[in-house]
Amino acid sequence: MDFYSTNAWKDAVLDRMKFTNIPDADQAPAHDTVLFVGEQIVLNTLRREYAGFPQKYSPLPNDLVVVQRTASMGLGVFAKRQFKVGDTVVRERPFLIAAVDIQNDPSLVGEFNPFIGSSVLGEMLKSAERRFLPSNRTGFANLSTDYSLNPGPITDNSRDIFQSLYVLSCNSFKLSEQDFAACGVYKDYRVVPRVASRINHSCAPNVVYHFDEATFTFNMVATRNIKAGEEILTMYCGLQVPKAERHRNLLPYGIDPCRCQACETTDQIGSDQRRKSICSFDMIGAKNLPPRAALKEFARLVNLIEKEKLHFLDSYAVALHWMAYFWGKLNQKAISQKKLKEAEIYFDIKGKAHSKWLQHRTAIAD
Ligand SMILES: C[S@@+](CC[C@H](N)C(=O)[O-])C[C@H]1O[C@@H](n2cnc3c(N)ncnc32)[C@H](O)[C@@H]1O
Incomplete structure (x- = not known):
């Protein structure tokens, strides 16, 4: 029987790619983040760079934003008060950070094979999820429940790696080299935040995101003044191109077509x-x-x-x-x-x- 038709390759991969939980530094409620792929290099770098990593952060008051249904984009995040340019709108420890291009790593799967590649990623994702705090496991699963292209709620019985992969592709934000020291190891690191995962895309956004390595937090900062009641909107792709090109670039994020004001x-x-x-x-x-x-x-x-x-x-x-x-x-x-x-x-x-x-x-x- 060949190696890939057994579970041996999965075990081999999981054995090589250990996961780490990054705990909150004695903060309540506990919000630990699971980091997977390349974790030793990431952690060594972060510990060297930032004394006391992960550093404490000041959580924002929890009544700044609210998750609500939008007219045409499923759930969205809305301001509960006004924000000025430069204000931090969301700050949170994410559910997890993962290297998505693990699936293209020939050293892990022997040779590049898209099917095996995505299985590797899916298996790793499931293993990472097993390390979640119970509340995080539910929160992560619920991310896939509410928008148009979703495959339906994830229940324990109907769990499938593709549902988790779907969350990873639709609810994640790409980390750039400036954001994340690990980007030299793999190129496509994605972060799946909690509340910020519900932030919809706009081609005229009012926030940008950044990942703060020292505190291991995901942050959204206002780039325009935002009124109370206004939807918080970020961008999933580059915006200095015509609508038709933006729409092509948005397809992998489950957006077809973009219903933002700028496109209408x-x-x-x-x-x-x-x-x-x-x-x-x-x-x-x-x-x-x-x-x-x-x-x-x-x-x-x-x-x-x-x-x-x-x-x-x-x-x-x-x-x-x-x-x-x-x-x-x-x-x-x-x-x-x-x-x-x-x-x-x-x-x-x-x-x-x-x-x-x-x-x-x-x-x-x-
Ligand atoms: C990261 S989630 C955002 C939260 C999502 N609306 C929800 O209900 O959980 C991304 C999904 O929201 C929807 N979405 C986000 N921005 C959109 C837009 N500008 N136009 C249409 N759909 C959008 C798409 O279904 C997309 O796959």
């Missing part, structure tokens, strides 16, 4: 053109112009971004910063200070997300 606009051609202009904006060319012409160019970019509600873009903070610089050159101190303040808010959001990003700020200040 009556001015789709205008919106596509604005996004194209934002994407192709010539930063270097603009900053080399004489001050008045440069200001005009950067103001054009800022307007385009604001119109499309893409305030989270790096280019927004950078454009505001250059505007501050050029107003300074024209001796307009008050306007320059105002622009600088606006830019700083966005640099802080970026800085919270990726400290390396702050190098941009220094480069401009120099």
Whole structure:
């Protein structure tokens, strides 16, 4: 009998890939996170980088947001009070972090085979779930219950690895290299948060996420002012492309089609053109112009971004910063200070997300 038609390969894989529970540092209620794949390297790095890892974090009051039914996107997360740009809206220990591209690792499955690959991932996922606290096991299973493409509630009798894989693909967020030290080991690390797993996608989002390694928390930060009652919306894919391309990119997330406000606009051609202009904006060319012409160019970019509600873009903070610089050159101190303040808010959001990003700020200040 060949190796792959027995359970031997599963045991071999599970034996090699140990799981770890990352406990809350004496915080109640206990919210431990299961980390799987590459855990030793991850943990060694994190312990070296952050004294007392995982560090304590200040949980947010639990009445800031509420999970409710939306008109057309299943459940969603809504603000219970107003948030200002830069406020943290959600902070939580996730259910789990997993390397999804484990399924492409030839050293684990002998050779690349998509079926065996996804079985490996599924088996690992199930083993990781067995390590959950009971409340987490229920919470994780419930994630797959409520939206349009879901395969139905997961019950103990009808458990199937594909249901868990479905949660992993539809309720997870990708961690970038800046977020997560382990990204050198595997490339596609995904985090499955708790409340934030219910946050829907919008092509004009009002929050961005980042993972804080020191506290091992998943965070959502407001990129625009949010009113009480407004839905909290993030992005699942890049947004500087036309609607048709965004819709293709959203299919793997179970979105078909995207029902966000930006996609239901009556001015789709205008919106596509604005996004194209934002994407192709010539930063270097603009900053080399004489001050008045440069200001005009950067103001054009800022307007385009604001119109499309893409305030989270790096280019927004950078454009505001250059505007501050050029107003300074024209001796307009008050306007320059105002622009600088606006830019700083966005640099802080970026800085919270990726400290390396702050190098941009220094480069401009120099
Ligand atoms: C991470 S879950 C978000 C929470 C989900 N609405 C729920 O009820 O649990 C992602 C799923 O929500 C739905 N969804 C999220 N954003 C959407 C959008 N912009 N348009 C249509 N469906 C969306 C899709 O079914 C998608 O697979």
